Amino acid sequence: MSSMPHPTTAATPLVIPGSRAVLWLAGAALFAIALYYFIGVDQGAVSVFGSDTHVHEFVHDARHFLGFPCH
């Protein structure tokens, strides 16, 4: 392993602003933030499904344990 040449800047691809790669990365980030929101925040302080509490109650223990405010 140590005899391998170290990859340098030239060997790794650079994400160029404005390229298609940026769209994929932005999509992945948005999806991740939506997941983060539904696990941690929805049906607590704010809610996209009105006063329903099924999402909140289902992931309830995870929400507490992952550090989100709850209750």
Added chain:
Amino acid sequence: MEKRIIWRGLLAGAIGGLLAFVFARIFAEPQIQQAIDYEDGRDHAQEALNSAAGIAPHEHGEVFSRAVQGNVGIGVGMILFGVAMGLLFAVAYAICLGRTGRLRPRSLALLVAGGGFLGIYLVPFLKYPANPPAIGDEDTIRQRSSYYLLMVVASILLLVLTVWLGKRLRARFGTWNASLIAGGVFILATGIVMLVLPRVAETPEPLTDPTGKIVFPGFPADVLFHFRFYSIGAQLVLWATIGLVFAPMAERLLAGSAARPAPALVNG
């Protein structure tokens, strides 16, 4: 390339979430159950006080049983959270690629995972630590959520700024000193944010009757400590797994196919 990075991040996150769930099921659930038992006992004591004072009791509805919440719900929650963190990790990793000098792909994977643990979880935790059920006033959930999310956003932004600052300073001060200066700026800046944000202290005090006699104890300190301790443990498991699972995949993906006849464990 970015698609392959994203899928690998998602996979690493799901595995990390699964392991964090196993950890949570073993270590956190007993603490959560004790906290809920405390809450039930306290509610009973409170109802008794209320009915003595002529206040009508209020209803409690249960949407999911404790068995579902403590076995299935927490599993789904932890794994999906892992997926979300794996995706954010992949995005950060892809942005860093080609911008971090002579760092090996696997070293970068561990650094980015460490940054995620620090920025998304640990620094916000220092100001607003995780709380088990029974701690926290329902009427303040709006403020507490805003403060917490503000803390998360500030911590991530400051971490990004720190990395940028460190890179800027490296030419003049060298890697070691630039890292120390940037790290110091990060500690100072997050410290200021923590000082400015409001304090939240809602751990239940002992319940007293009108004469001041304690009818129900305050929240058990050992349960609180262990819950928070294991909360950090679960996040460590999650982020360490993301970094360690992603590292060899990144090495294979980026080091060049000619240079490495690696046995294909996960190949795309």
